Amino acid sequence: MTDKTVLISQQGAVRILTNSNPGARNAITPTLYAELSAALTDAENDPEVGAIVFTGAGDFFCSGGDLNLLAKRRELPTAERREILEGLNNLIRALRDCSKPVIAAVEGGAAGAGLSMALACDMLVSARDAFFTVAYVKVGLTPDGGATAFLAEFVSRQVLTEMCLTGDRMPAERLHALGAVNRLTDKGAALAEAVALAAKVATGPQRATTRIKTLCRQAHHATLEEQLDAEAVFMVESQGDAESAEGIGAFLGKRSADFVALRRQKQDAS
DSSP states (O other), rough: OOOOSSSEEETTEEEEEEEEGGGGTTOOTTTTHHHHHHHHHHHHHHHTEEEEEEEEEETSSOOBOOOOHHHHHHSSOOOOOOOOOOHHHHHHHHHHHOOEEEEEOOOOOOEEEHHHHHHSSEEEEEEEEOOEEEEEEEETTOOOTTTTHHHHTTSSSHHHHHHHHHHOOOEHHHHHHHHOEEEEEEEEEEHHHHHHHHHHHHHHHHHHHHHHHHHHHHHTTOOOOHHHHHHHHHHHHHHTTTTHHHHHHHHHTSOOOOHHHHHHHHHHHH
């Protein structure tokens, strides 16, 4: 047995991070923030890792905050409650800002902050029978973890308001139709599909991938002029990068680009 909240495994170039609290449907524990943030940093710094999959143990992704813990926080001063909440905010930032692609694999459901964590990832694979819910209103709370920001990227204000005020479950199939879920799978197959998707992008040009992630992350909020400028900056940088030399050379030479070998060469040189 392990007392770790985050279990770490590896399949090829894909690092799998599993939130393991299945007895409570993977509700958020006090140690998750630090452990998952540290695991993401380790994966970023490991040259053998090209992409990351984040999932929950068993048959449920994450049921959100532990209500027993939240009830006890009522007794804390406001400043302490805010400090604890910043742990969640920092984890959301770590998922969103990781330099390597992070893919969520959702089984069962993602509720409350579990929904926030799933949507903070770059891509999302979900079992067809899974659901997503903002839930907070049912216990007299308001959304956190960026839930309203992430949902607003693909649903109207009216749908967002309905989700937050009713706490109703939104089926994965509807989120897929709205564009928030990349791939739907049969029950029990979300992790395998997420790993396959991660493996597809894990061997790509790492620095270009990081730049692409940044462009995609800010595209919904930037003006056209801001995005044109950001794209120009990254294109100029990429043109002078060894990755583009390898990629263009491989294309012209009618061979497959080997960006993994390029990363290893750089690692050996350092």
